[in-house]
Each structure stands twice: as C-alpha cells, then as structure tokens.
Amino acid sequence: MLLAAVLGGCAIMNRDNTPTLNLVEDKLWPESTAARIAVSPLVFPVGLGAALVDACVVHPVSVADDAAEITSDNLWEDLKWDDRYVTECAALPWRALSTPVLFGAVFLTRSLFDIPRYEPRRDRAPPLPENSERTDELETARAEAMERFRSELEHARALLDQGQPDAALAVARALLGAVRQQLRASDRPSFRPLRDLVRLEDQALLVVLAATWKSGNVREIRVAEYAGLVASRHFEQIGSILTEMSASSDAFTRWTALALVTAVPAATQQPRGETEPWPLRLLRKGLADPEPLVRCALLSALAQRASEHPVVEIVRELRSDLERLAAEDPAPLIRALAELLVRGLPRE
Amino acid sequence: MGFVRSSRRVAHRSRLLLTLLACTLAGCAVFERDNRRVLNELDARIQPGSTAARIALAPAAVPVGTVALATDMAVVHPAAMVPRAARDVKELYWKPAPASRLRAVLLFPLKVLATPPTFVADWLGRSLFAVKAEENT
Numbered sequence: 001m002l003l004a005a006v007l008g009g010c011a012i013m014n015r016d017n018t019p020t021l022n023l024v025e026d027k028l029w030p031e032s033t034a035a036r037i038a039v040s041p042l043v044f045p046v047g048l049g050a051a052l053v054d055a056c057v058v059h060p061v062s063v064a065d066d067a068a069e070i071t072s073d074n075l076w077e078d079l080k081w082d083d084r085y086v087t088e089c090a091a092l093p094w095r096a097l098s099t100p101v102l103f104g105a106v107f108l109t110r111s112l113f114d115i116p117r118y119e120p121r122r123d124r125a126p127p128l129p130e131n132s133e134r135t136d137e138l139e140t141a142r143a144e145a146m147e148r149f150r151s152e153l154e155h156a157r158a159l160l161d162q163g164q165p166d167a168a169l170a171v172a173r174a175l176l177g178a179v180r181q182q183l184r185a186s187d188r189p190s191f192r193p194l195r196d197l198v199r200l201e202d203q204a205l206l207v208v209l210a211a212t213w214k215s216g217n218v219r220e221i222r223v224a225e226y227a228g229l230v231a232s233r234h235f236e237q238i239g240s241i242l243t244e245m246s247a248s249s250d251a252f253t254r255w256t257a258l259a260l261v262t263a264v265p266a267a268t269q270q271p272r273g274e275t276e277p278w279p280l281r282l283l284r285k286g287l288a289d290p291e292p293l294v295r296c297a298l299l300s301a302l303a304q305r306a307s308e309h310p311v312v313e314i315v316r317e318l319r320s321d322l323e324r325l326a327a328e329d330p331a332p333l334i335r336a337l338a339e340l341l342v343r344g345l346p347r348e
Numbered sequence: 349m350g351f352v353r354s355s356r357r358v359a360h361r362s363r364l365l366l367t368l369l370a371c372t373l374a375g376c377a378v379f380e381r382d383n384r385r386v387l388n389e390l391d392a393r394i395q396p397g398s399t400a401a402r403i404a405l406a407p408a409a410v411p412v413g414t415v416a417l418a419t420d421m422a423v424v425h426p427a428a429m430v431p432r433a434a435r436d437v438k439e440l441y442w443k444p445a446p447a448s449r450l451r452a453v454l455l456f457p458l459k460v461l462a463t464p465p466t467f468v469a470d471w472l473g474r475s476l477f478a479v480k481a482e483e484n485t
Binding site: 081082083084085086087088089090091092093 | 384387388390391394395396402405406409410412413414416417
C-alpha cells in the first residue's frame with residue numbers, strides 16, 4: 001500500500017490531476033508569508049488529505065473512461081463478422097475474459113502514472129460530410145496529391161509504351177513509395193480518397209511488375225508482392241502482363257508468370273466467357289513448355305497444394321494435358337508427377 | 349511428510365504454470381491467420397448473411413469455433429510444422445556442401461546427435477510462435 005501510495009505520487013505530480021488540491025491551494029493558501037505561517041497547521045493536513053483524495057478517488061475516477069475506451073478499442077472494435085464469423089465467435093470467450101483484465105491493468109496504470117488522455121479511434125479523424133461544399137486545406141491537399149499521383153502513373157505507363165522500361169520502373173517505384181507513405185498517414189478506410197489511393201497503389205504495382213520484367217530484372221519479382229493482384233479487380237490487366245511474360249524466350253520469366261498464377265489458384269475459378277480464362281490458358285501452356293524445368297516446377301507447385309479445392313478443379317480442367325504428360329513426357333520425374341496429380345483426383 | 353507434500357504441490361504448480369505458459373504461447377502462433385487452417389475453412393463455409401442469423405447461430409458457433417481454435421493450436425498447426433522443421437534441419441545440417449572427407453566424417457556424429465534436439469526446438473518454436481510463411485521464389 002505504501003509503494004502504491006509512493007507510486008501514486010507520479011500521477012499527482014501533474015496539477016491537472018489534482019483538482020481537490022488545487023481548490024485547497026486557491027481557497028486556503030494566503031498570499032502573505034505571515035498568514036501562511038499562521039494557517040499552516042490547519043492547511044497542511046487539509047492539503048495532505050486533499051492530495052490523498054485526488055490520488056485515490058478523483059484521479060482514478062477520471063481515468064476510468066479512458067480505460068474503458070482503450071479496452072473497447074483493443075478488444076471490441078473492428079470485428080470482422082462478414083468474412084470471419086466462426087473465428088470471431090471463437091474469440092468471444094477470450095475477449096470476454098480479457099476485458100476485465102485489460103481494463104484493470106490500464107485503469108491501475110493510468111491511476112498511478114501521469115499518462116496523457118486517450119483519444120478514442122472514432123474521434124481521431126473527424127469525417128468530412130459527404131456532400132459538403134466546404135473544402136478545407138486537408139481535402140485540397142489530398143485532391144492535389146491524388147492528381148499528382150495520377151499524372152505520375154500516366155507518365156510511367158507512357159514510358160513503358162515507348163519502350164523505356166528502366167525509366168518507367170524508376171517512376172513507378174517512386175510513385176508506389178509515395179502512395180504507400182500517404183496510405184500509412186491515413187487511417188480511415190471508409191474515407192473516399194483512401195479507397196482511390198488503394199486502387200492507385202494496385203495500378204502502380206502493375207506498372208512496376210511490367211517494367212521490372214521488361215527491363216530484364218525478372219529475378220527481382222517477388223511473387224508474394226503481386227499475387228494479390230491476380231485475384232483483384234485488376235484480373236484482366238495482370239492477365240495481359242503475365243500472358244506477355246509467358247511468351248518470353250527466357251525460361252525463368254515464363255516460370256515466374258506461372259508462379260503468380262499458381263500462387264492464387266482460386267483466380268482460375270473466374271466466370272467464363274466464350275474463351276478459356278487466361279490463368280487456365282497459361283497453365284495449359286506451361287504444361288507444354290519446351291523447358292523441362294518449367295514443366296517440372298509447375299507440376300510440383302500444383303502437387304504441393306493438391307488437397308485444396310481450387311487446385312483440384314484446375315487439375316480436373318487440365319486432366320487431358322496431364323494424362324498426355326504422364327504418357328509421353330521424356331523426363332521420368334515429370335511423368336511421375338503428372339500421374340500423381342491425375343491419380344489424386346477425387347472420384348466425381 | 350510435510351516436506352514431500354509441499355514439494356509435490358510445488359511440482360504440480362510448476363507443471364500447471366508450464367502448461368498455461370505453453371497454451372498462452374501457442375496462442376501466439378494462431379494470431380496469424382495463415383496458421384488457423386480449420387478456422388479459416390469454417391469461416392469460408394459458414395457466413396451468415398444477416399445479424400439475426402449470426403445471433404441465432406452463435407450458441408453453436410462459439411463452442412464449434414473454440415474447438416476448431418484448440419484443434420488448430422494443438423493439432424493441425426503443430427502437425428503442419430513437422431515438415432517445415434524437418435526441412436529446416438535438413439537445410440542446417442544435411443544439405444550437401446563442399447567439404448573434405450575428413451571433415452564430413454568428423455562432423456557426421458555431431459550432426460546425428462544435434463538433429464533430434466534441433467528438430468524438436470525448431471518444431472516447438474514454429475508451433476508456438478507466429479513465424480511468417482516462406483515466400484515463393
């Protein structure tokens with residue numbers, strides 16, 4: 001208790017946390033020295049009592065709402081019921097158990113130490129009214145930044161079309177860095193410029209991908225960085241880039257295109273039009289690649305995920321190509337892998 | 349007699365603390381979405397469309413989800429980490445490297461001795477902590 005009382009001194013060192021003591025100081029502590037000496041025997045115990053009341057009652061009560069907000073923001077905000085219903089249900093008992101523990105810990109810490117007031121997440125970036133005619137500096141600055149980003153993106157695309165992939169890559173990478181910096185500075189996903197920024201990021205990433213392989217730096221392409229684009233709204237755009245890559249004379253470039261397709265097998269489930277979806281077309285072409293290592297790497301990538309439903313559907317679609325490989329490929333390993341995939345198909 | 353009883357109590361409490369610690373640490377691995385295979389599968393298959401449906405399903409979903417989470421923590425994720433740990437040990441000790449015959453012969457028994465504890469430590473680490481999945485190349 002003594003330790004807590006001593007530690008409690010940390011919070012009450014700040015005048016803002018001692019309203020009762022401030023009141024005693026304002027009302028009972030005179031200006032003149034003689035008067036102070038005279039009233040000291042009375043004021044000192046009263047002041048001590050006021051300090052104790054501030055430390056043990058007033059200040060803790062004042063931080064209770066902060067503790068509640070922090071607990072709520074950390075445990076009960078941003079629950080993803082739409083796409084993680086079962087996970088959120090499983091987490092509910094743990095959140096319920098953690099709530100009093102977190103609240104208690106935060107309450108105790110804020111009661112003992114002088115910590116600035118907490119700004120709840122919902123208050124951090126006040127939303128601009130949707131149909132507001134008033135434009136403040138922030139809105140203007142964001143609009144100007146978006147305009148600048150769009151013109152940089154067009155500049156990068158123009159350089160790429162003109163056959164200057166190195167220059168296009170430099171511009172696109174600089175743009176990507178600037179967009180991501182802007183994204184990190186904005187923390188309201190529902191804010192309209194942020195959605196536009198995310199789309200701009202994707203478009204810049206597409207230009208970086210195309211410029212990277214056209215400038216001969218295909219080994220710098222990290223599949224994980226671009227795989228998300230395959231299953232996004234930019235499905236057709238990345239499809240045309242990967243189709244170009246799959247026609248390259250360099251085997252590693254052709255394999256990198258296939259690696260991006262196999263990284264997101266669900267993309268092959270895109271609704272069909274009159275022609276075969278490009279991911280399936282590329283995979284079929286990959287199975288007939290002149291380089292045995294490419295064929296082998298593709299079969300291996302499919303075999304590693306053979307239990308996943310999208311991959312089962314891919315293997316079903318490519319069954320005839322796999323059966324031909326299993327029967328006719330000159331490399332024994334490729335024949336074995338192809339046969340493994342076909343045999344692993346569940347019976348319909 | 350009292351001494352024996354109190355040491356048993358201490359041993360029991362130590363085992364309890366270790367189990368609790370392991371369970372807490374095991375929670376770290378399942379904080380990563382990729383390490384919650386059973387839960388992800390259930391999330392993909394069970395997506396109630398309305399708030400009323402979510403509330404109605406909740407009495408079943410909470411225990412099912414808890415069991416799925418426990419299964420991920422204690423069974424699925426550790427089992428999935430066995431081949432990764434084996435691959436790590438293979439990369440560390442058994443990857444062919446240019447070395448003289450003498451060195452290879454001298455190091456062989458050390459590698460044999462070190463393989464099991466390294467495998468166990470690697471597997472435990474991968475099972476308990478959220479280690480990022482390796483990227484494709």
